[in-house]
Amino acid sequence: MSEEKNEEIPYDSDAPSTEDDSDDYIDEEESKVPAPVIKKGRRGTVMAAAVTVAADWAPPVYEKGDSEKAALIDAVSKNVLFSELAQAELDVIIGAMKKLEYTKGDDIIKQGEEGDLFYVVEDGACEIFVEGVGKVMDIGGFGSVRNFFGELALLYDAPRAATVTATGSVTAWGLDRVTFKKILQDQTQKQRSLYKTFLEQVPVLQPLSVYEKLTIADAMAPKTFPAGENIINEGDEGFEFYIVESGEVICTKNLDGKETEVSDPLGPGDYFGELSLINNENRAASVKAVKDTTCLTIDRKTFKRLLGPLESMLREHEELYSKYVEDAKTSS
Structure with missing residues (x-):
């Protein structure tokens, strides 16, 4: 997305x-x-x-x-x-x-x-x-x-x-x-330790080994978004997977010409952007920062290489997302 x-x-x-x-x-x-x-x-x-x-x-x-x-x-x-x-x-x-x-x-x-x-x-x-x-x-x-x-x-x-x-x-x-x-060496070691500690709190990554989490920590790049900014836009091609480090985001979708929320707010440890990368499809929804937000991002190639074994778990998110969309359509 x-x-x-x-x-x-x-x-x-x-x-x-x-x-x-x-x-x-x-x-x-x-x-x-x-x-x-x-x-x-x-x-x-x-x-x-x-x-x-x-x-x-x-x-x-x-x-x-x-x-x-x-x-x-x-x-x-x-x-x-x-x-x-x-x-x-x-x-x-x-x-x-x-x-x-x-x-x-x-x-x-x-x-x-x-x-x-x-x-x-x-x-x-x-x-x-x-x-x-x-x-x-x-x-x-x-x-x-x-x-x-x-x-x-x-x-x-x-x-x-x-x-x-x-x-x-x-x-x-x-x-x-x-x-x-x-x-730079000291900074890299501190950053790696910080990200590893954070990743240990992300439920979907729990099956990974310590080595795999360290590899992901090394591959991550932080990006910050001010409140109100769209992080990803519906219909765009997907290039990155996001994990919320701090702040809060909400997923929205254009339904009958109206921008409609299709998720609960996502906070630290929550993730988004995986479905576009898994399915090789354009972003199915937009994601907007509700407050000032920092996300840890992984590019498409790294996502495929490091998180491929978790695809079945990541796809569970797809079922929840589909349910939110159907509920939103019904309520509207």
Whole structure:
């Protein structure tokens, strides 16, 4: 029952991907770049290997003005890797960024070399080149569609898969590998534990093993909806399965030209959107947020792979839904 909301995976000069995934956006330039050995997913293991630090380790701190901090927070918050970090974690990331200056023609990173920094460009422009392919993308400064690069070599401990060259004077901010991985690693572990605890309270998932629940927890992406917003619309193609984490939603259907409620309110632990994915049909009803709501979502491919064994239990929802529709028709 969902509008198609494709989640764009940020281009990275270290390891661009061309894996075919109908739920991921791949632009024309990215499609020219060879795929890396490590495949990406919508969610999943964030680091190839956990980073270990000494007990007295502390991230570096480089002084910045308030305007610089605000601009960096705005820039990194748009990156899917950092979008779910708490403010305290963002503050650590921003504090650890070091200001770097480059001149025209400087190679900021070189293909094949070991990655040591993640970069956010403040001012200036860069070009990305891949051997055997040529130029594949431009990188701009703050306010540009793409103003960062270098993350996947750090995430996956892989060599740089491209060269990034300054086309003029460039001001950038670099984040070291250890801080980068430590913050994201801690965030991923906390998020995984939080989702696992929540999933243990979802009745329909009880037959799954601990491992299967952890796999689902890794695959989930949170989405928030303000009160009154339609989360999915009747008649649309279905791309996601939803579990209500917080808030409340209601299912409605157009019956004789009137939007009619066809379910009880659904709250934390309740789910919706499964029938369209199971039956390969368009959404049979709309679902609207009654109050500010957060849902955990699973894309179609992951739903089919992870929740296929629960199909018979999920279909029980279909019988209840049909009963609500018939009752609604009778009462109207």
